[in-house]
Amino acid sequence: MQQLFNNLISNSIKYKREGITPEIQIETSEATQEEILEFGGDPDIKYINIFIVDNGIGFAKEFSVRIFDPFYRLHTADQYSGSGLGLTLVKKIVDNHHGFIKASSEINAGTKIYIYLPL
Template sequence: MSQLFGNLVSNALKYTRPGIRPEIDITAQTAGESEIRLHALDLKAAYIKIEVRDNGIGFSQEYAHQIFHIFQRLHSNEEYSGTGIGLAMCRKILQNHQGEISVSSQEGAGTAFSVILPLVHKKNGGL
């Protein structure tokens, strides 16, 4: 989990707008049934939704599906350093914990990553 949230906070700090002080808000709440259905998660389980929101450069929402694929980047290495592995790793970590990640973004207006995790992790017979 530390790698997951470390990547999300690191990205929020990396993709800042020039001259704008970075702001990162992290909130948590119980995930609603509509969100659980949207991600095709187990309706019998309880989930928590953790959101990491920033005021960075953002990106066009049409690329939202692309950023979770390994080695897929929206910017060149000259613009922003990186490997294109971080968000793919985040998705894999969440899949291993029966959770899901999604993103909402707008160019010039920041990005919000939503992480949905079960309150009880049931892998290999329990916690």
């Protein structure tokens, strides 16, 4: 879990908007049955929703699933360093804990990562 938070917080800082102080919020709530059904999960299992919100550069909606693919990068290596594995590792950690993950974002409006883990 430490690696998960390290990767997500590092990404929020790395992909900050120029001239804007990065802000990162980490919050939790109990997931609703509707949210769990959206992922095909068992609605009889209680899940916690951990969400990480930043005010960074964001990305277009069509990339919200692909960003978790191995070596998938939205930017070239000369724009932003990295291997393209950070979010893949995050997804693998969530999968190993029998959870679900999704991202929502808008360009120049930040990103919100939703992590659902069984309680």
